[in-house]
Amino acid sequence: MKNINCILILLALLVGTSVMAQKKAKAFNANDYALFGDKFKVTKILTKDEMLKKYKNLKKGDTIVVQFQSNIKSVCKKKGCWMKMELAGDDDSFVRFKDYGFFVPLNADNSTAIVNGKAFVDVVSVEELKHYAKDGGKSAAEIAKITKPEVTYAFTADGVYIKK
Numbered sequence: 583m584k585n586i587n588c589i590l591i592l593l594a595l596l597v598g599t600s601v602m603a604q605k606k607a608k609a610f611n612a613n614d615y616a617l618f619g620d621k622f623k624v625t626k627i628l629t630k631d632e633m634l635k636k637y638k639n640l641k642k643g644d645t646i647v648v649q650f651q652s653n654i655k656s657v658c659k660k661k662g663c664w665m666k667m668e669l670a671g672d673d674d675s676f677v678r679f680k681d682y683g684f685f686v687p688l689n690a691d692n693s694t695a696i697v698n699g700k701a702f703v704d705v706v707s708v709e710e711l712k713h714y715a716k717d718g719g720k721s722a723a724e725i726a727k728i729t730k731p732e733v734t735y736a737f738t739a740d741g742v743y744i745k746k
Contacts, residue, residue, distance in 0.1 A: 610627075615743035617741065619683065620680075620740045622741040624649065624698075626649065627649050627650060627696055630652040630653075630668050633648070640702060640703045642702075647699070647700055649697065650675075650696070650701075651694065653668045653693070653695075654694075654695050655668050655674055655691070658717045662686045662688050663678070664679070669735065675736070676714075676735065677697055677738075677739050678737070679740075687744070694745040695742055697739040697741075699738050699739040700738045701735070701737050703735060703736065705733055712725050712728050
């Protein structure tokens with residue numbers, strides 16, 4: 583009787599562990615995504631919560647190479663030369679593209695994306711913030727409200743996968 587109970591417990595543990603592993607390891611399928619920039623192998627993708635924790639541990643001048651997945655909050659409406667991706671809470675990551683080498687679709691707002699590249703903390707000048715606000719389609723009144731530099735969670739992507 584004890585042997586049967588032990589076997590049942592072991593079997594339940596194995597099945598439970600197997601189910602958990604399958605839920606965690608959702609395979610990346612490149613056919614579900616459009617690639618912009620350099621092709622990259624999707625490895626350890628951080629969530630928006632994990633990415634915010636990484637940013638919180640960075641100081642100005644620090645850089646880490648990382649991949650993370652999140653929703654695109656907004657895209658440059660002139661060329662698609664930058665995008666903002668959601669982080670946990672109200673934070674976001676300002677993503678630019680390596681060497682201005684590629685752009686993303688202007689209508690990619692609210693799409694899911696995986697970015698590959700370098701994350702760092704940056705201080706953006708008032709002039710640059712106003713430029714980005716103008717490119718983002720903000721009104722003159724909203725642009726006029728920008729009066730001080732902003733610490734941002736920046737990202738330089740060499741490749742981006744956007745869910746189709």
